[in-house]
Amino acid sequence: MRPTRQRLSLLGMLIETAPRHVTAEELFQEARQAGIPVSLATVYNTLNQFTQAGLMGEVVVGSGQSYFDTDPSSHVHYFDKSTGEIYDIPRDVVTITDLPEPPPGKVIDRVDVVVRIKNVCKADAPGD
C-alpha cells in the first residue's frame, strides 16, 4: 500500500478528528472542502483498505450505508436511527457473557453489539 497523496491526506483527516464514525460520503465532502483533490471512489477504496488493514473498524447498523470507525477495537455502539448518529459506549460498561460454542468448523470472528436508541415518548409502535 503506497503512501499516496490521497491516502496520506485522508489518513491525516481521520487521525485529526478521531475518535469518530464516518461514512464515505461524509469524508469525501470534508476532503473536498479541505481542498484535497480526491474522488468518491478513492475514498471508498481507501476506507476499505484501512479497514482491511486493521486501522479502522466497520460499524454495521443497517442496510444502507456503511460507517467506518477510527477505533478498530471491539466496542459497543449506540445508534440513533432518527439522526443517523453513532456513539461509542465506554468499554467494559457492557458485559457479554456465556457466548455458546460456534458450530463445528467455525470460530467466532467478532461480536457486534448495537444499542438502538430513539426519542422518548413516541407512540411506541413496534416498528418505530
Place this chain on the structure above:
Amino acid sequence: MRPTRQRLSLLGMLIETAPRHVTAEELFQEARQAGIPVSLATVYNTLNQFTQAGLMGEVVVGSGQSYFDTDPSSHVHYFDKSTGEIYDIPRDVVTITDLPEPPPGKVIDRVDVVVRIKNVCKADAPGD
C-alpha cells in the same frame, strides 16, 4: 391491513417454515415456485408491513440485504458471512449486563447482537 391473497399466501409460507430467516428475494423465489402470483415489490411491502406490525423481526448483518426473522422477539444471531446464513442462538445463553443510560431524551429501542463466525484456520487477516 387487508387479508389479500398475496399477504395470506406469504404469511402461510412463513408460518409453515418458521422459525427461519429469509430475504425478500428468497421468499419471492419460493412463492413463484409454489405457484403464488406475487411481485417482488409486494414481497418487500409485505415483509416490511409484517415487521412493522410486530409479526416479524429484522436482522441487520451488513450493508446489503435485509434479513427478516419469523421470530420477532429479542434474541442473538450467528452470522456466517461466507455462506450468508443466519442462525439463532438459544435465548438466555448470551447475557448482556450493565447497559449504560442512553443520552438524555433517548430511550433504548432494542439491542442487536450479531456473533460473526467464520471458518477455522484461515490466515486471520484483520479484515477477514
Place this chain on the structure above:
DNA sequence: TTACATGCAAACTGTTTGCAAATAT
C-alpha cells in the same frame, strides 16, 4: 520504467416508488 493508484462514468445490488389496473370491503 513499471507496477500500482486515481478519477470518472458506468455498472451493479438491494430496495422503494409512481401510477394504472385489480381487488377487498
Place this chain on the structure above:
DNA sequence: ATATTTGCAAACAGTTTGCATGTAA
C-alpha cells in the same frame, strides 16, 4: 362504490468496477 393493494418498470442510494491517465518506487 371506494379505498386499498398489486404489479410493473423506472427511480433510487450506496457501493464497486473498468479502463485510461497519472504517480510512486
